[in-house]
Amino acid sequence: MKNEPPNSDAKPWFAGGLAFECTQCGNCCSGPSEGYVWVTELEVKAIATAMGMGDRLDEFERKFTRQVGTQTSLVEYSDGDCIFLDPKTRTCSVYQVRPVQCRTWPFWKSNVESPKTWARAAKHCPGCNQGRLYSLTEINASLAKDTGDF
DSSP states (O other): OOOOOOOTTOOOTTTTOEEEOOOOOOGGGOOSSOOOOEEOHHHHHHHHHHTTOTTOHHHHHHHHEEEETTEEEEOBOTTSOBTTBOTTTOSBTTGGGOOHHHHTTTOOHHHHSSHHHHHHHHHHOTTEEEEEEEOHHHHHHHHHHOOSOO
């Protein structure tokens, strides 16, 4: 039997789509340890502007971001919650201008690698497997934004 290259037309395991509906639980915005919410310069400016700090970008960056090597991440509280996760309502205070990393949850490469990784994400996210069915095209659009850092 001859070795043949893998079928490039093979469909991913989620070709039929995946259901997701954000429940605004805040689980994806918190964790037991330090994490990273990578932000671009444009995202920092958008968040600062939305908070009325567009003209005080240096102050915003000192208060709400940190450098990790050559990248910029949002800071979090000591309990692992994102700085923009309201501790009382458990909702994002900058939801309309949240970073791409947040906008594409749960359709990250690390979550859709296999049914097992999706099930692991669903254990922590009550919105997985609920609500609207996202098409393969929509999921692939989110995956295209995943730089591999999240």
